Amino acid sequence: MANNVKSILLAGVGGQGTLLASEVLAEVLMLAGFDVKKSEIHGMSQRGGSVTSHVRWGEKVFSPLIPEGTADILFGFEILETYRYLPMLRQGGAIVANDLKIAPGPVASGTESYPEDIPAKLRQQVDDVLLVDGMDKARQAGNYRTVNTVLLGALSKRMDISEDLWITALKKLVPEKFLQENLRAFELGRQA
């Protein structure tokens, strides 16, 4: 498969702000001088369904979709969704995920049950797992809706890209009135 192309798979639940996070990520990578592609599904999946976004970058990127088992980082916004897409991760890849459970419909209505102790199951297979209490840090930042930016902060520490570019991208894509709390959220995420 293609040479020197890196990739991140975002996995979360519709409504969690994965879309904005992937926008910021793609913008940062473009600012860093890479060819970038990202792909995701809108529509049906937005209504609380399972959501993924594929982000790939390198000198030249062809497929916008990450081939199975080749993602360098699995970037999860919810712990079950992180676990669901574990097979997308390459050998030796890293997980950066929000330590949050959101019950899917069939679990909430009692027809299926939420898997036990997912963090342990992730750590059993993958060496590099960073779990972040995104909700707690978002509240510290001043708005629980900044969870996605907290997670971006945590992710940014795993990527070899200068912090300035992340700040530039956030300034471009986050509406002015929410910018300060998002910048705080990003910093708290970097400390995670």
Added chain:
Amino acid sequence: MKKTILSGNEAIARGAHEAGVRVASAYPGTPSTEILENIVQYREIDASWAPNEKVALEVAIGASFGGARAMATMKHVGLNVAADPLFTLSYIGVRGGLVLVVADDPEMHSSQDEQDSRNYAKFAKVPMLEPADSEEARLFTRIGYEISEQFDTPVLLRSNTRLSHGKSIVNLEDPVTGLPEPKLVRDPGKLVMLPSNARVRHPIVEKRILDLEEWSCDQPFNRVEEGDVKIGIITSGIAYQYAREVFPEASVLKLGMVYPLPKRMIREFAASVDKVYVVEELDPFIEEAVRAMGIEVTGKDVLPVCGELTPERVDRAVNGTSAVTAYTVNEKLPGRPPMMCPGCGHRGIFHVLKQLGAFVTGDIGCYTLAALPPLSAMDSCVCMGAGISNATGVAKVLPESERQKVVGVMGDSTFLHTGINSLMDLVYNKSTATVVILDNAATGMTGRQDNPSTGYTLKGDAAPVVDLENLCRALGVKHVRTIDPNDIELTRATMQEMMAIPEPSVVIARRVCMLERHGNAERTAPLVVLEDKCVGCRACQKICCPAISWREGAGEKGKGQAVVDALLCTGCKVCEQVCKFDAFGVIDGE
């Protein structure tokens, strides 16, 4: 040149702006919707939502007749609705250039079928361009207008979900200048498709396709990427990206125009390589044409016809290998299907319809989610507008005892799209089925766009509102009733009464979409579960509200109890009304 990162839909909108488009019309449809939502930022373009795709294309055709460059956009199934004007437009040609963007949805991420729109290009005898990334989406849109005017033809531009909703880097160019000003030009021999005129036009259409075929062999949008001659891949669109990903060394003939095909170029390419593959999504469209040229190819004998392509699907099909992933999940995980939003007005009505044992002929929209468990309250769904006419048909064949169970259901936008004719037929032909119009003042599933019943245009200006009650009465419906579907008792009583009437009846269930853009959605204080009253009967779980979840083992008898997420709850109180134990309440002071 300025570099930026755009989605395919944003890039098509940019291309329209650069090409000097003056009029753009569309009906929302995933994955095409954001083209018009982005075009509206270019103030020189008159951008509007039409009630359906046929109207959208006809508006664009009119603009072309006036001498302006025009665009219509739609999803693949929308082109079925717009097919009628497209076929005749092919004979007429254009004055101002016309590009029709059609976005396919392989894998049916948000569609009821995965038809391959390339067949329309061949069927209607019009050229079709297929970009492979956002930069090509922008560029091919521009080129489309040049082709349209040079060859006097409408041009189809095919996108798909991965292109429309994917982002990649785009080089922005300045808009074209010096386009002629629109003006009236009478040309009945070309614009009036009477049989005598159409007979003159048809041979022109046939010659046009032959001319395009030859011309396209020398255009940069069709190109050979030289590589190892052992494998030669003919491909186009997003499939090109997967082919290059999996076979970085192969020779590739990348087609930018998928109809008509550049036969001379294909022949030369095939002769230059040892083995020819055609890598394309959905139908063997290119493959069959290449085979008909007498060239041996491998294509759908190994590649899937169903679903979208992915790098691993191409790899598996052609190399016969299956990548082994490093990590696995060795247990069955609960699915996470989409659900109606908290406070959604569709929840109450479907809860009632299920209780009443109605046979619901449904339609396309957020409310189609009512077909899923635990609501499981929809019995059919075919296409836009079918909910009412299907009800007419079902009621025709049933014995009288069962007839009153038939209820045709659709949303406000779907009713205005193609449901009005269906209701006209229901009344005219004396059906007794009951109709429910779910009026949530939005075209919800595609992203709560405006429509003629919402009071706003695409540009956000105030607009006249269709009076649904009087429209139904004008069609001849004598029994029209408007209800708030969050009032469960009223909804149940009204549905019982209307279903029993042996005459056409319409119930308008009016409740603004919780995601409505103009701030008209109603929110009140969130509810709480009163722990001393909840007995764990799970009745509230059957209405499928994302704000209500379950605490296992809670409650006196350990049967578990419901719990409301106050951040999600909108205070609609549907749960309170389905609870027989008065276990839902509002905290005092809120």
